[in-house]
Amino acid sequence: MTSATTARGLETVKLTRSFGGVTAIDSATVSFQHGKVNALIGPNGSGKTTLFNVVTGMIEPDSGRVTYRGRDITGKAPHTIARAGLGRSFQLCRVFPRMTVLDNLLVAVRARGLAEHLASSRDHEEIERARGWLERMGIDHLERSEARNLSWGQQKLLELAGVMMADPDTILLDEPAGGVNPALIERIGGLVRELNGQGKTFLIVEHNMDMVMSICDHIVVFDRGRPIAEGPPAAIRSDPRVLEAYLGV
Amino acid sequence: MLRLAALALGAGLVLSFPALAPNPYMVTVGIGILNYAVLATAWNFVGGFTGYISLGHGGLAGLGAYATGLLVTAAGLPSFAALLAGAVMVAALAVPIGFAALRVRGASFVIVSIALVLILLLVFQSWDSFTGGSRGLAVPRPFPGMPRAEHHTTFFFLFAGLLAAVLLVWWLIDRSHFGLGLKAIREDEDKSESLGIPTFAFKLVAFVVSAAFTALGGGLYALWFGDLDPVFQFSVLTGSNIVLMALLGGVRHLFGPLLGALVVGAGLEYFKLEYGDTPLHLVATGLLLGVVVMFMPDGVIPALSNLYDRLFAPATASIREVSAADLAAKGDEPTEVRR
Amino acid sequence: MVSGALLFQSLILGVLLGGLYALLAAGLTLYFGVMRVVMIAHSAFLVLAAYLAWYFHELTALDPLFSLVVTVPLFFAAGVAMQRLLIARLRPASRTMMSVLVTFSVALAIEGMLGTVFTGTHRRIQLDYSGASLELLGARVAVVKLIAFGLAAAAMLALYLVTMRSRFGQALRATIQHPEAAQLVGIDTGRVAGFGFGIALATAAIGGTALALDTTIYPSLHWHWIGPLMSIIVVGGLGSVPGTAMAAMLLGMLRSLLQIPFGTTWAQTIFYIALFATLAVRPQGFFGGRLGQRF
């Protein structure tokens, strides 16, 4: 199926996952708007990250289904899901510390067939594409240094560049603004809008409300492992259930 | 350019060794080290790229040796055909083993690798109708009637050739897409999967390739040495020596394991001469392994180059300071910071 | 043609053997629980303890059981030290792999030292009740084996009480199940892990003494213990002490029964067959969700 035929994107149906006694996701049925910038917010421990991990195949659900553009991806291996067009970043960003910045991007290049796998990873087109992303992130001058030697913010940008290099059409970002300075938040927000303009769908878990409100089209509020509200920023801001969930009033 | 020159020089030294060697004994010592270099480099296909530590490669080598020996004695294959066939068989066997060991991460792989050696020892001892058991297995010489000294020289070159082949393949993978994927697995397996790398398949392929080359090493050893005995072929110590060599030299470097083989090989000789009739060499091996793992997990090559950086290129340090704290927060600080 | 008497006899021997396996595997599980560490040196310490018991008997001619007074605290301290000085200093990212090598090197060092100090001679404690045995429903049970089993059982009980009843045990279980969460509720997981290591190593001291009562010891003996023990903890489910005990008993009995038709050597392979089967059939069940597998 092609993205044109349908606007259906990432959806979950009665998704449930519990650890020991704790139910992290409690038969959550959510659908995110394809082609938009979606936000997933909620208090700590409300199951946002667990949802990310189940959706991307890192954790198998106890029950329920996950579909992407109408295709069932429940319990599929993470790399299969990634190749289906879902890219993700990790809470406390994760890069490949002992690899150069450039290699961090080249890893994401999809090789097909034995020949491509054994071909040199130093492919000119790919390197150019990678440099393109590094420039957009403004870290192209670090191309040759090992990722572990980058600053925190630079690593965040590097991770994002890596995700984009895999050319996903839906990108899940787990706290992109976590622990970075306002200027950088600004930059990341801008990038998200920009990429969305080029047709990329985003799903963002974020605590920084300013950022969420400023860049998102659609917001889903999570509490105790299930959605309690959703809608455009304006509506959510004034929703009593949300206030309750956050402030416990 | 310089690299090529160094490479040529190294190759020249190796190839001229038998001519320079004062007596056949020295050639056998050379063969021993080459053999270890082959095994350590072969091990590095798994240990170096994916970061999965196997203590069972001694067993795979023994398996290769027995496969070759039995194909010659029982199936009557010509020696070198048996060598190749044996390697193929071991590679085939490596698939189910890898399947069991690599489906889940970390611990189970190490456990399986050790268990592999122990079970192979039991099987090859008990199944004596087929393997000869404790009576041993005498593998006929590939070149009957060749004087022993000549026999050694010939095999020295055969081992050198095999080593070259293994190094070449490692180098090819190192620079390939596949290799990049493997290294990503070593760095962060979840992350690599989220980027679409089929980690299980990659790990399995790397393991099988590694097993095949290890088997070739073992098989060539069988053809050279001629006498196989389960007790000596399936020993965990061989495996640990291989690991020690690779780690000591540096698993991220093409020539790391080779260097390690030289150092450790020489070291073992020394200890045997110095403290001959005590098992102190075990203590030495143990301590050395411990020191390497604790203080220079990347081997001597990086350790030295880091030293060089700190002494002559302080520029790089500046970025390090910045990142150190952040990275520490991720509980994945670079070794420099720890020390 | 196999007589019922022989079956029963073998079954009893299996139970007695399983008891010892259970104790030792429990220790191995504990290390893994608290630090995600496969402690290769566990069986080396086991043999070390056995040697200490033997040497103690040689020196004092007292019953080797008394050596426990020395070895248990000694090993506890050694365990804490090991966790503090070695394991805790490894990079978390690669800890599971590297810890295997570190503990392996410790095992080598111990084996080498034993060989240097006591030579490779096989040693065996000769007690006046070594050959004695009791009649039990037509089967004969060696006194020494009973004592060894008793020791193991007592140690297991103590272990159970510590982990289930004591406050420390609570912290220990919390640390095993969810280190981060444990830290959040204010548990000093580092300290807990240290003690966990100490306790685990103490079990090796007890096991070693039990071992020395009835079998020969020699420096390289530990290789023949670590394999079965590792298989047991995998089959039993890494991190679960009860599961481990069950697996130990089961495999101990199986081994002893399989000796009747297949003989000693083949019977030993049951451990590894069980190991491979477990990993091939359902590893997740024992290793938790995919994200939890980064041991």
Next chain:
Amino acid sequence: MNLAKRVQRTMAAPVMVAVLALGGCGKGGESGHPIVIGISLPLTGDFSEPGKGIQRGYQAWAKIVNDAGGLLGRKVELKFLDDQSSADRVVSDYEQLIGKDKVDLVFGPFSTRLVVPSARVAEEYGMLFVEPAGAAKQVFEQKFKNLFYAAPAAASDHYNHLARYILALPEETRPKTAAYAAMDDPFAKGTAYGLKDKLEAGGIKTVVDEVYPPNTTDFSGIAAKIAASKADMVVGGSQYQDGVNLIVALQQLNYQPRLAAFSTAPTEPNFAQAIGNKSEGILAPTGYTPQAKYPSNIEFVQKYTAQFGGPPSEDEANGYTTGQVVAAAVNAVGCAEPGDCQKKLVDWLHTNEVATVVGPLKWDDRGRPQGAHMIQQWVNGKIQIVLPESSKEAAFVFPKPAW
């Protein structure tokens, strides 16, 4: 043989140079430089205990020879290397001794497992290879030309006297069933199976046939099988500690055979104490006894005891015997250096008999000795020869008293 010949030629040249450089004059020179004898032994690892025993035997031999003025008027000098009980090591050791150190003679290592590979080295360098330990069948199956086993009998012949005795017993008292447990080691297994073959041929039924790996420490399972079989006699193809363990395990099960024979273990000095002094009636084959009246043995025992403060056991004797055999050949041929001399030594040994501390020895063309072992038994608290009749010290006790 042309192979060995060619090797000799290739080796001979440098050797001569070396010898001359050392100031000797090759042909069995009476001049100063010593006869260097290269030996690799397992001084560490699994075989280290018997290995050290053999070493003492060699040392005692060297001392006695040198005190008597040496070989061909030259002092003998032993060069020991430790093979750590490993086959790779033992081979590289002999490579070093023959190829690098250019020793004049070599003696064999311990354990069949190490003898075969090292004999191959010596064979291919054309060196005489007299060895104290490779008693098992396959040593002789290798068809080595230069190998001689310096002991009375190959493993499978150790129990020959006992087999003859048992089969000669009257129908009603003769054991009907036998249980065998043997260590998975070519030598230990060889002894037990040698007896097994002969008894089965004589109609004695095998009810248990267990082979256990050398690392076995828990014998309760095997013992249970033997006890359950109620076999009339039990045979242990044992070395030392495994034999002790098996006996203790059998005692624990209160199994009382009418005849019990174990290899090696019962001849060890502290055997009785190790099994709780219930050793009465236990049998063992032995190739050596300090009491033997052979002239060279009387000297050996007396001087060995002086040197090491205790009488020699079988390992020491085997080492010493090896020395005697080589010495006999050297004295007869009148040379001791690598090269053609070795061939002369080999030929001489193939055609002559040598008087040693274990009695007169002669070999077939594969180096297999032609004798049989004596059978010892624990009688009245000490181990004494009961078979063959000719050299017995005590009467055979049968059936065996309970343990």
